[in-house]
Amino acid sequence: MSTYVIGDLHGCHAEFVALLEKLAFTPGRDRLWLVGDLVNRGPGSLACLREAQALDARCVLGNHDFHLLVVARGGGKLRKNDTLDDILAAPDCETLLDWLQQQPLTVREDATLMVHAGILPSWSLAKAQALDSEVQAALQGEQAGAFLRDLFGDQPDRWRDDLEGVARLRCIVNVMARMRFIAANERLDFAAKRGLDSTPEGFAPWFQYPRDDRARLLFGHWAALSGKTPQAAIDVRALDTGCAWGGALTALTLETGALTSVPSQNAGRTP
């Protein structure tokens, strides 16, 4: 049995299939974890969703997965570069969205936590899981539509334990599904999306701040890192190697630490 943790699919279904084949992934024997952003940008978002559900993958939600739910169920609008039409027009659209909406923001096993963007240095793994449960309750509750309508926004940009309501849930999602750079006081930056050469003044990548536990964090989201985490202060693995942008799709074998990649078949797309 092996556990394969695969980076952001972003609709790269052909590469997903090729990578599973290269790994000799066997359903029922091996386990499949997906680090979020299954959809959007690439040409095969619908096929990726169907495949992930069929293979019973353990997934965490990324910002693009949330965007799909916001468009389909929260009154949100498609954006220019979105490639979500095939999902929205599919006969099994509602089934797939129901499945997606039941996915968590974190998957934990012992000291290992998978999350799309990251967690704050001050959050224990137990706290991250508890906050994740709050978001899951909102996503699966009767007011899920209202929650999705209000979900996206850059404020509040700093976590406080006394945040309430939508502001609280939005801040949790902003950390776990959108974060890249934070300040020493854990304030989030939302403007910079490129690599470390775009680090805003007074900020640093979230993984360059120490933690007081020995957690191992697995994340995706940040294609510009190309799988690297320079000057990391914690045990961390970046798994988004930019398949949708002409890079590669990468799997980490959890038990051995081995990395396996297949090249993108979609050269030339820009983030």
Ligand SMILES: [Mn+2]
């Ligand atoms: Mn992302």
